[in-house]
Amino acid sequence: MTPATATFIPEKTHATAISAGIEAKSTAIPLTLQKPEARYGIMDTVLDAVGWTPMVRLNRLFAEFEGAEVLAKLEYLNPNGSMKDRIGMGMIAYAEQQGLLKPGDTLVEPTSGNTGLGICMAAAVKGYKVIITMPVKMSEEKRRLIKAFGAELILCPTELAFDHPDSYIEVAKRLAQQPNHVMLNQYENPGNPGAHYATTGPEIWQQTSGHLDYFISGMGTGGIISGTSKFLKEQHPTLQVIGIDPEGSIFSGDTPKAYQVEGIGYDFWPAVLNRPLIDEMVRVNDQDSFTEARRLCREEGILAGGSCGCVIAGTRQFLTHLKAAGQLSAANPKRIVVVIHDTGRNYLTKVYNDEWMQEKGFME
Numbered sequence: 001m002t003p004a005t006a007t008f009i010p011e012k013t014h015a016t017a018i019s020a021g022i023e024a025k026s027t028a029i030p031l032t033l034q035k036p037e038a039r040y041g042i043m044d045t046v047l048d049a050v051g052w053t054p055m056v057r058l059n060r061l062f063a064e065f066e067g068a069e070v071l072a073k074l075e076y077l078n079p080n081g082s083m084k085d086r087i088g089m090g091m092i093a094y095a096e097q098q099g100l101l102k103p104g105d106t107l108v109e110p111t112s113g114n115t116g117l118g119i120c121m122a123a124a125v126k127g128y129k130v131i132i133t134m135p136v137k138m139s140e141e142k143r144r145l146i147k148a149f150g151a152e153l154i155l156c157p158t159e160l161a162f163d164h165p166d167s168y169i170e171v172a173k174r175l176a177q178q179p180n181h182v183m184l185n186q187y188e189n190p191g192n193p194g195a196h197y198a199t200t201g202p203e204i205w206q207q208t209s210g211h212l213d214y215f216i217s218g219m220g221t222g223g224i225i226s227g228t229s230k231f232l233k234e235q236h237p238t239l240q241v242i243g244i245d246p247e248g249s250i251f252s253g254d255t256p257k258a259y260q261v262e263g264i265g266y267d268f269w270p271a272v273l274n275r276p277l278i279d280e281m282v283r284v285n286d287q288d289s290f291t292e293a294r295r296l297c298r299e300e301g302i303l304a305g306g307s308c309g310c311v312i313a314g315t316r317q318f319l320t321h322l323k324a325a326g327q328l329s330a331a332n333p334k335r336i337v338v339v340i341h342d343t344g345r346n347y348l349t350k351v352y353n354d355e356w357m358q359e360k361g362f363m364e
């Protein structure tokens, strides 16, 4: 891999979209971090199994970078296969705390799939009905999983701008205007970054004993990077946060265009994406994302989604840049925590399907 496509965009180029209100509220979500040992006893519901995901050293993928210790936070081992299990609970808890939800209400959510699944799981436990709107680009596996929970699924055209009346976001907003319907709205809900501030951040801090130099994550709504980084930077102000963005997303300054990676990148700035917390961004193309996801599976035994491949490819670009700048060597070691957002089982018909990879031109 060469760093030819690396794009490092300094923080100052973008005026933040976050409102002070969201920022303040996101630190007060009614979620508490379970003790890790609680996992070995009997749990009240499956929601108690969310979080405390393992952190695993990647031993082979980055072997060429002397001095780099890359640790993977395996969010795909949440019960429903992604870190969005945390925010399904977190946003519902926040809405309940605000008195916005009552038993029997219907939750409506626009999603690339994983948030829908996290909401479906929490809604099943708590007795809410669910309607999911999703761009048609998302995998067949995600459609079937959402339906498995008994949710209503509405597919919308992928290519529409976020504010087009028929986009998956606008369709959800209209549905939510019906009586007893509530849109949790992961793009604006403080419970999204708040869930990561309350759980993902403290877990990483404990698992690394506070010893880490870089935190690297993909960005969709920006919930995980914002909530986790806020907690970690409060403990460790010199920690550097690197956001990984697919080509075709505006976050790293690209013009909006179609891409195949699911769950990350947008054509607008979500309110919960706390841009000032991100020190650098790295832009990655589809092919590198999918190639690295397949390597992660075959060389480290971690079956993860395309956005995780994007994070791995972006990490490789970033380490190449650090090494070239003389900031990484055996004498100058660095510890890097990367997020493995979701399970590769969501993409068996895509990233892990040779025919699909060849048809799209990602593989010979």
Ligand SMILES: Cc1ncc(COP(=O)(O)O)c(C=O)c1O
Residues within 6 Å of the ligand: 112, 113, 114, 115, 218, 219, 220, 221, 222, 223, 224, 225, 262, 263, 264, 305, 307, 308, 341, 342
């Ligand atoms: C597969 C996948 N990876 C990464 C992300 C990004 O997470 P966030 O929305 O917290 O930025 C998402 C969000 O939907 C996702 O589905």
